Amino acid sequence: MKPILPFVIAGLLAAPLAAQDSADTASIPAPDSIVIEGNDVDLKQFKWEKRPLVVFADSPSDPQFIRQMELLTNELPALIERDVVILTDTDPEAQSALRKQLRPRGFMLALVVKDGTIYLRKPVPWDVREISRTIDKLPMREQEIEERRGLPD
Template sequence: MTMRRSFARLALVLTGLMASAGLGAASAAAAELSDYRWAQRPLLVFAPTDSDPRVVETLGRIETSRCAFVDRDMVLGLMVAEGTSTLDGHVVDAGESRRLADEYAIAADDFAVVLIGKDGGEKLRINEVPDLQTVYTVIDGMPMRSREAAADPDGC
């Protein structure tokens, strides 16, 4: 089995696991970023394909720290130039995926991870596989997150 095929298979398995786990699934079948405003923090992963090794590594890291991811009211958006894009496990149509890539100035062959705050603003941009501790530190420094943590100190 080639390394590319292994990556593709792992990406599909991890995507299925994450979709089924919900990762803080929204109450409705939302597939637009605006549906998450004031409720959750989207982490958008932009890549050429869903089998890109950086996507596979990112998904693995999220799965490994799923409790911390969910505890921070995060949802995953996978926006790919070729293949099926998803937001919180829901399919995003190609037009919406392209619109988001344009909005965040991400070229079709680029890899980027963009953290969106509950207010809808971009909070962090990383152009490599993210260190999720860095992402969590950025979120934990947000005033809204401080209030959330104080209200529910029993997190992960």
């Protein structure tokens, strides 16, 4: 009976810490909640709902792709606040609908606004601060901010 007692005490002491850790991580969105593999995605499904941020590369090992995804996943709350969904496509051989529509050459970052317009294309990684500033200047985003504040038109 004595050998079990330390394990029981350790389990009782660890339970509150585990509960606190799960409560802390519950407020942080999982990266896969807004990051979607873009091979079978149609941009039309996001129209008027989300702002697709499409990240293309010729391989998931592309250093620019890896850097871009690090920048994005480190700042997910700012992107979620702006209704961004991240679509990735690292397989040029698959010739996805996204590739046919946006025609990337190697690494490319593209921002599509809620009305379906391709607003921005970048051949290098961009950090979330730059992306957020660009989105915040959009008329629809300004309207969203005003509505959240409760200001009249």
